[in-house]
Amino acid sequence: MQPDWSVVPVRWWHMAGITRLIRRTRRRRSSVAGPVDVREALLWAPRWSPSFGIVQSVWGAPVPGVPRTRSLVVEQSGRVIGLGQAQPRGEPRHWEIVYLALGAEAGDGDTPGAPTSGYPDRRALQLLGRLCDAAIERHAERIFASVRDDNDAAAVFGQLNFAPVTREHTYIVPASLVSPASEAQDQSGAVPRTSPPTDLAGLRRQERADAFGVHQLYRATTPPVVQLAEARRPQAWDLPRRALGGWSILDTRLSPGLVGRRWVIVSDGQTVAWMQLGLTRRGPHHLSLMINPMGDTPGMNGMAETMLGLALDHVRRSRVAPVIARVREHQWLECRALESVGFRLSETHVLMMKQLALTAPALRRQLVSVMERVVS
Structure with missing residues (x-):
């Protein structure tokens, strides 16, 4: 029996239904902000605006300086009951699922997010499968999701x-x-005052020449299986280039804005610590941290706590707001430092990956055959 719903690309006439779906299947709130809202999206990536992704998908031309987003909706009797979005990741041929939400089917009331037959249901599976197909059409080889x-x-x-x-x-x-x-x-559990950041030898702002050193730090502190899945290059740690001036209006209207500041600690010619602070115009600020445990020597006691104190000082001087930090399970030193300065564990995600395709050296085979004919 064929279902009475279908997965189609988003169009401008879906905007009203998508707006209702986003509002009702809102992002799950952490225990710090209040009680948990059961009407949550299955996946909502941090710092992601589904509304902005819809604008990118509906427009015929991509927004300058912003990766092109693919948005698909689950439509039933002219009503939007699901939305999925995917966009390119930092590495070439890598994509990621950034939003996935389902509402109630027609005739099941107005309780959004309530499954009718238990998960995984067919709507979610088909919507996710179509997102993977859309990534393959854009020559993606791997697709990620943090759930x-x-x-x-x-x-x-x-x-x-x-x-x-x-x-x-x-x-x-x-x-x-x-x-x-x-x-x-x-x-009372407040953030304690740390020692002045200038007391830490080797601490400075990141420069473009530091990208390779940060990549070596990533390789030294990340398990091989994670490195193999992410396949990051040294360019992934380079300083972001300024976006084109033509998209500043959309940035102001639809994006919370993100001013990135990065620091490194270099000891004996090696990068032993890296930190990035994203200051936003609205909403929480975002913090990333990576430290080599072997670099926390007796001469650098409290290195992680001092770097966190530097980041919190910048937050106080810009705009006081909650700060969110995401670290991985193998980063035990960073977890301990975050807890020592007042951070509390809010939630845990699982980074998942699917291999979509492999690059076949077709051009290389054609070149070899042409050379063989010329030689013969």
């Missing part, structure tokens, strides 16, 4: 042969603990 470890998304992705790569822990510190007024309230 919560306590909802139904893992079962959906597992049905389509997504394999777990590593676990990612999300830590958060509320704005009340970041504000300058709380610095003296150490006994």
